[in-house]
Amino acid sequence: MTEIDSESFQRILLQDRLAAVGLLASSLAHEIGTPLGVIRGRAEMLDLKYPQDEFITKNSQTIVGQVDRISKIVKALLSMARGDQLISGKSIGFGSIIQDVLNLLEHEFRRNRIRIENSVSAGDEIQVCQGVDLPLQQVVLNLVINSIHAIQEAIKRGRLEEHSIKLNLLDLNTNLSLTVTDSGVGIAEENKSKIFQPFFTTKELGKGTGLGLVNSKRIVEAWGGTIEFQSEWGKGSIFAVNLPKQKIL
Secondary structure, X not given: OOOOOHHHXXXXXXXXXXXXXXXHHHHHXXXXXXXXXXXXXXXXXXXXXXXXXXXXXXXXXXXHHHHHHHHHHHHHHHHHHOOOOOOEEEEEEHHHHHHHHHHHOHHHHHHOOEEEEEOOOOXXXXXEEOOOHHHHHHHHHHHHHHHHHHHHHHHHOXXXXXXXXXXXXXXEOOEEEEEEEEOOOOOOHHHOOOOOOXXXXXXXXXXXXXXXXXXXXXXXXXXXXXXXXXXXXXXXXXXXXXXXXXXXX
């Protein structure tokens, strides 16, 4: 019987853990439909019962929209996990994806006094495969949430200056590169090789699972793209999502 080296053994353990998580996610995806339906129904009921209340109407519509977004993301991610073939030919506005994310996190920006600099035009479009636009929104959401957490950590460490998150889109002929730059705490040198490892996180309990960047990387790579980053401890990070304008299937 041949001995298994430590690296191979760790890789086997990781594959087993990911397989278990995949099965759990698949099961949860089926179970989550019922409570999401209840939430959506109650929100619609409130909207119908109090049609003159602008506050209730606005928030009910937000709840319905986010429930629908979660449902579509779960469906699309499960499809990708099964290896279903994606259908090419759909154009989406990168600007609208980013604006949806910024609107969703508006309260967090205000609460943490974070200045947002978004240079992405609403007219910036990218050709995508059918079903990829919602996971793509999830990638942007993950990166921006990570930036918020990094800024919160910087504030905890005494950096009380005004903080910012900058979003920029570069047209590189055959590719588009979205960069998310923050003034957060940065990534320690010893952690840079680990951030795309499943379950690795430096966040406090309840703030991260260690799967956000892993899932983002998987989504981007499934579409023929890459995620790169630069970071300096104590100064902040830049994450770049590089995507082909049109994937050839």
